[in-house]
Amino acid sequence: MTESPLRILLVDDHPVVRHGLKAMFAEQPGMEVVAEAPDGRAALELLGGEEESRSGGGGGGADGASAGIDVVLMDLRMGGGMDGVSAIRRIVRLPSPPPVLVLTTYDSDADILAAVEAGATGYMLKDAPPDQLCEAVRSAAQGQTALAPDVANRLMDRLRSPRPALSGRELEILGLLARGMSNRAISRELFISEATVKTHLVHIFDKLGVDNRTAAITTALQRGIIRVE
Amino acid sequence: MTESPLRILLVDDHPVVRHGLKAMFAEQPGMEVVAEAPDGRAALELLGGEEESRSGGGGGGADGASAGIDVVLMDLRMGGGMDGVSAIRRIVRLPSPPPVLVLTTYDSDADILAAVEAGATGYMLKDAPPDQLCEAVRSAAQGQTALAPDVANRLMDRLRSPRPALSGRELEILGLLARGMSNRAISRELFISEATVKTHLVHIFDKLGVDNRTAAITTALQRGIIRVE
DNA sequence: GCCACGATCCACCGAACGGTTGATGACCCT
DNA sequence: AGGGTCATCAACCGTTCGGTGGATCGTGGC
Missing domain, CATH: 1.10.10.10 (Winged helix-like DNA-binding domain superfamily/Winged helix DNA-binding domain)
Incomplete structure (x- = not known):
């Protein structure tokens, strides 16, 4: 259906993981990693979002904010640089933001909720099998929610027995x-x-x-x- | 110096990470991933260590325990299957055990000490740059200790100000x-x-x-x- | 305007906690 | 036999904590 391949931006502070995802997507037809970043700040720069002060512009080099990215694969909790959640919050505020799919090790309530609330399109865990991951990326690229089974269960539990929020x-x-x-x-x-x-x-x-x-x-x-x- | 490539066994429950390491080592001359396992139990089976009861043998099919593995790259904290530390403890008890290099996300005292005490040859963190990782694998394969800088610092701190152990x-x-x-x-x-x-x-x-x-x-x-x- | 909610404060009381000293038996190592 | 560590218990005392029932004030929504 879509002719050009999905252009993916990887954001993860582990070189090993970036390498793995890149290799994995290289094997998949119609998917391609076109950019990488070790933290949120670098990701925003790649997306052209670091220049928030330059309001009203539009005749710059890269056209718009998406900068040729169809979907962002984002880790949370990255050492040093900008936090994943903060990065998501900023990305979704860009002119025409790409969908952000979270890919992380942690499945705590706080992480999941923070990411979803920040505007993540999906939430997958790093121990997911590759084909599930690819499927999730494809869904996310079309703007559809993609949740790992464990994550979905947690959210359902939460809805079933809502916890009173702390002030x-x-x-x-x-x-x-x-x-x-x-x-x-x-x-x-x-x-x-x-x-x-x-x-x-x-x-x-x-x-x-x-x-x-x-x-x-x-x-x-x-x-x-x-x-x- | 060594003519045949280093044969590596990967033990990690994340398909993404296994994929990444495999791709990374494929680019390195003289290193090759010849086996993978998602947890400690599977790793032991690959090394021929599951048949502990067959004592006194020695004329079996695979010669010895190392089973053609020069170095084991092992994650700790793997979901479900056998824990990394337990696996290390068993591997080093094999007839002619391969060196085990720990590669994990966590750098807590407990993890490091448990791994070292269990018999790990080295301890690296997943956010290490690829070349550092490869260097560590080479060192470990020769039986030399390989520690990530942060990990080494922690150990030195501990030696400088020894904490009284809890009973x-x-x-x-x-x-x-x-x-x-x-x-x-x-x-x-x-x-x-x-x-x-x-x-x-x-x-x-x-x-x-x-x-x-x-x-x-x-x-x-x-x-x-x-x-x- | 009123109501809900959050943040602030008060007083009281019983229960739990933290610190001290001292003591006993078991075990291991020398 | 002696010294060290560990686990066990006791009594005492001051401090802190947890529970209850209030109260005031500001903000924001209906």
Whole structure:
């Protein structure tokens, strides 16, 4: 149906993975890796999105933002450079943005939701078999959602039993909690009273379905609400 | 110097990564991927290590255990099948074991130490540039240690400021702690008194350099002493 | 305007936690 | 026999935490 091959932009900080995907797509008819980037920033530059300040232009070299890219394959959590989610958020704001298919190792709620909310067209895991991956890329290129089975299940679970979302302040306190800080220490850090910290904690425990701070940390980690490091 | 190419066994649960490594080594003269496995169990079978019970043999088909493999490239943390560390532990017990070079995403203390202690010849990270990787494979094939810079730094740090090791019981209690259990719950789980739990906790805090249970969990996670999931 | 929600604070109380000291038995190594 | 480590328990005490029931204030939506 389409005559020209799908032009793919790879964004992944692992040279090995980039190499593998490139080789994999090289074997597939109608798919071609035309660009690579080790992080979000480089990807945006390739897409012509780094020049946001140059508004109103349009007579530049590359025509438009898509810059000859039909689909972006994007890893999350890339060391050093721009985060995958931030990159997605920016890419979808480009004039005529290419669809972004996330390809990552992690399947935590936080990663999935952040990516989808940022505007990802699909979410695949790196342990997927090659043909599933190719199929997903083809779907994504046409703008259709492509989800790995595990990811789809997680989303369905979430819809079935919706978790109450933590407010911004609660997330902030949860983060400090996970650093091992006491209520008093948190209160001083945020310039609020200890009583307020306790109130927030009660709400956090409530929303997470736990009854003490250690359990709050571990369930938050499990659900990917917070992260170590 | 060596005339026949290095024969490599890849062990990784990600098809993409296997593909990438294969393509990468195909470009390198004197290196060749001759076998692949998605997990430790499959790797052992390829190496002829699944028949441990056949002791005293030696006149079988394949000569010895190495089965024509010069070096094993092994991921840790593979979904489903046998863990990478367990696989290494078994491989090095084979009659004439090939060197095992670990290639993984994670650089936590726990992973590195477990792998080295299990008998890994080297430890590289997946974000390493291809030529560094090839160099490491060559070194490993000759039985020489090959460490990624970050990994080497971590090990040196550890040697400079040796951490007191947690005892078995302390690790057990730390694990339960990280599940959000109270002292009383832990005591009931382990059939010991609450006083004993508290004593262990004091020792754990001491060794980790913290002063409360939440901080204990997070530093233990950071150092890779315990893991989420 | 009113209502919902989030963020802030207060007071009280019982339970849990953290720190200390001290003690016992088991085991291993020398 | 002695010294070291580990695991076990006890009593005590001050601090922190968790739970409850309030209260005020601002923002944003209907």
